[in-house]
């Protein structure tokens with residue numbers, strides 16, 4: 239069951255904005271701001287660990303998560319081009335995946351629906367059923383698969399994208415790909431060896447015993463490493479922006495949170511990625527423009543096929 243919120247047409251968008259009233263009052267200006275921009279089919283925007291609570295005034299670690307997410311959305315709307323796709327990589331909800339969290343998330347994500355189609359992944363603070371209650375019309379268009387995970391594949395000019403669902407239990411820290419989803423992933427990867435593959439999942443591959451991440455890291459990474467088309471693995475969960483490389487040559491991109499940090503001084507914000515045939519640029523767009531890592535562009539060259 240893929241989690242895709244399609245981009246809305248101008249007509250649909252303005253009608254919904256009018257019906258929703260002041261809650262998304264800044265949505266029509268965003269539509270006007272992005273309407274004339276061209277779309278770059280090779281540019282992607284990532285938000286992760288947004289942790290939206292039902293009450294927009296909720297703070298955690300002195301951070302207002304709704305304000306942070308909204309600031310990131312405004313920055314995306316101000317970006318010179320429209321991205322091909324926006325990916326929100328899990329922990330959409332605050333902590334316990336309340337229907338009210340998703341109702342507020344639906345309002346805050348609405349302006350993004352003027353910009354691009356949105357793929358959503360689940361993290362350990364999400365709940366699959368509560369999520370769909372906030373998107374009844376979109377839920378109706380989704381078809382169930384035997385996987386019972388929100389995993390999907392989509393293509394872009396320079397890469398095939400594989401989005402996974404690593405949620406085991408709401409509000410419990412560890413995650414897993416799981417044998418059934420891993421079997422599905424390897425099958426889908428093996429059907430698509432013509433282009434680079436980029437895999438996206440909420441939980442980080444866990445190489446040390448610090449924050450619990452993917453419990454099946456070893457078997458998952460072995461499956462990716464053995465498939466030479468896999469060039470990058472993108473994840474969140476640790477609330478810490480890091481770009482490293484696995485021994486196999488696969489790039490490991492740890493997205494920053496838009497919400498609170500676990501370690502003072504680290505950046506929060508969003509990430510812009512632009513793909514080429516043999517590489518990709520990843521750029522941190524920190525909420526604090528004075529952060530030393532803000533606007534740093536990492537050029538990642540793909541390992542050979």
Ligand SMILES: [Zn+2]
Nearest residue numbers: 287329361475
């Ligand atoms: Zn999180």
